[in-house]
Amino acid sequence: MSCKKAEIPVYSFEKHSRLDKTTTIYSPHVLILEGIFALHDPRVLDLLDLRIFCEADADLCLSRRLVRDIKERGRDIEGCIKQWFGFVKPNFHKFVEPQRNVADMVADRIHKTLDLKSEEHRAELKRLGKETKDLPLSKNVSILDGPSQITGINTLLSGPDTTREDFVFYFDRLAALLVERATENADFDPVTVETPPPRSHPYNGLRMSGEVSAVVILRGGSILETGLRRVIPDCRTGRMLIQTSYRTGEPELHYFKMADDVSTHNKVLLLDPQMSSGGAALMAVRVLLDHGVEESRIVFVTYIAGKRGLNRLMTVFPDIHVVACRVVDDYEERWVENRYMGC
Template identity: 70%
Template sequence: MDPEGDREDFIFYFDRLVVLLVEKACEAGLHFSACKVQTPVPNETYNGLCFDGEVSAVVILRGGSCLETGLKRVIPDCRTGRLLIQTSPRTGEPELHFFSLSPDISEHKCVFVLDPQMSSGGSALMAVRVLLDHGVREDRIVFVTYMAGKMGLKRLMGVFPEIKVVVCRVVGDLETRWVEQRYLGC
């Protein structure tokens, strides 16, 4: 968080932190079933666990892109969709400008929503609403964020009490969006 710190160091440590966030999100949202794993040793099997159903992620653009590296390190074959939600300068309300979601997303057992910072919760509320409109069950959504404002968390959990939220830092409500600027360099 040191503004004088090297950008490459920030990216390296932020990616490591995102891996921990995604692993915690996996604990919160993934389901497993028993399966037999064939080992390289002839005629030897291991009683293990396999994902019970499809797991996918939805990135809230543009900031959510900085969480993708950590996601792919934990779940390399995770299918990823995109939502572009921007705040209207006239009304101050979030507006959906673009979305690209898997056609069978309603059948996925767990859907991660990735956004590095949440202040008021407006974009998060809209993202969850879009997923619900596409048939995703509320209890299958896990919102993953690095920083969240107290008011935004209360709004999100008040409107959608069945979703799970994995957050690294809870901050004041007026925290500026700086993570994506620092990570993406613009």
């Protein structure tokens, strides 16, 4: 699943078959494989970092099965009992129970082991988080700094008294500069043109090699489009809707639409005005990679980037380029698009 999407089948226990629809997921940070045969195939066992076998008393299993199948799957009690003794129980002892022998943990003695593992994992995550924060910025990260004019605009945008009209005006100026900087990473071919008459003469210049397109990460990325159009008026633009799951805290891809030939483009600009943890950016880059875009052709364009999230992004995808206006040390609540849109 490395940087590839997977279509997970959806099974109907009422119809005893797979449905036509699937659930699309991209390579996650932690993948949990669950099922009665999860530890059965040796090819799968070699891919697992931790193997857990969960067991319960047979009477408890039967009672849970009866309640579930009758209430949720519309089956009758006689059919459930017949299936239990004729198929489920004997096949459990034949195929499922042997998996207990290859597990790292078994449910009846799992708590103490998990507590110890949890402490180890928390310490390791804390160490990795600190290391990520302390890393120097990658050479592929370009910060829009320099003239005092840019600092002055940032001051206006950060100030509480700036009107929405002024905020939009000055933000659009910076957005155009960010896109200008992003296109510096594009490939150019030498070309000679003739200047207009009456004093025609050759001019040796450059012409962009191939197409530069953009993908907007909704909804915030749309506020960078005015600046994009000022630099590349005919830029083809795609869309991605990535939202954080309230259950898992992980980003989820809900919608995407891109050009069919996006893999052939000179550069693909990913637009998102603010990045904190980097979760949405990681997901967006994975989607582009899955559609054949080379990592070195991806440019992530943002106004504000959290340093830890930025280093996290560059550690996972070291060949992409990032153009940002500001890098902040701590996580900031998303506020830029709210100020821009007025809501």
